[in-house]
Amino acid sequence: MSLYTFAKNLVAVILFPVFRIKIIGKENIPKEGPVIICSNHTSNFDPPVVGITSPRDIYFMAKGELFEKRFLGKLLLKIHAFPVKRGMKDRNALRRGLEILEEGYTLGLFPEGTRSKTGELGRPLAGAGFFALRSKATIVPCAIIGPYQPGKRLKVVYGKPMDMEKLRNSKASAQEAADAIMEEIKFLKENHSP
Structure with a gap:
């Protein structure tokens, strides 16, 4: 069993009952x-929650500072995270993301690139649009709905795959795709909120 599978199973055993x-x-x-799974972002729990509810193993970008600590950096790489420098165009991260999809x-x-403090959806950065237009990946939207409070119901909703061909054919910008x-x-x- 890989470390990713072990970590996924362990986190699932904890989070599924806690957040129902x-x-x-x-x-x-x-x-x-x-596949690219694109989700809203309100909590540090979002990556593990998407990870344990998806039938596929997922690679996530994580802020570069986390990889500066040697042990943590190695661990993150083993559980399919890779570094991105925030606040600038990080060509290495973009290249790595495209490799994963290829x-x-x-x-x-x-x-959104960062967590929403209010729970409201923020304006997306162009990054998701870049990957959607530059790859042949299927885009699956995802909404995490509900508070991260023990005992309260948390819903993870995966939508139907998006057809990006019109946007590709019309030479849409990465921002328009995002x-x-x-x-x-x-x-x-x-449509799924209580």
């Missing part, structure tokens, strides 16, 4: 081929 996690639309995630794996992205992805996340959030 309910998954909706898991069947919308393709079983094979490159190899047929799943990339997890939070288009905005379209965020609209889908907003739709899921509004």
Whole structure:
């Protein structure tokens, strides 16, 4: 068993009962081929929650500072995280993300780039649009709904795959693609909120 699988199982055993996690639309995630899962972002729990509710192993970007501590950096790499320098265009991170998709794996992205303090959706950065337009990956929007409070229900909703061909054919910008992805996340959030 890989460290990723061990960590995923361990975290699932803890978080599923604590947050009473309910998954909706898991069947919308393709079983094979490159996939980008794009989710809203309100908590540090979001990456592990998306990780344990997805049937696919997911690679996430993590802020570069976390990799400066040798032990933590090695651990993060083993559980499929890779560094990104925030606040600037990080060509290495963009290249690594495209490599992951070219190899047929799943990339997890939070288009807002940082956590929302209010729980409201923020404006997305262009990064998610860049990966959506530059790869042949299937884009699956995801909405995490509910408070991270023990005993309260947390919903993780995976939407239907998005058709990015129109945007690619019309030479849309990365920002336009990111905005379209965020609209889908907003739709899921509004239609599945209590």
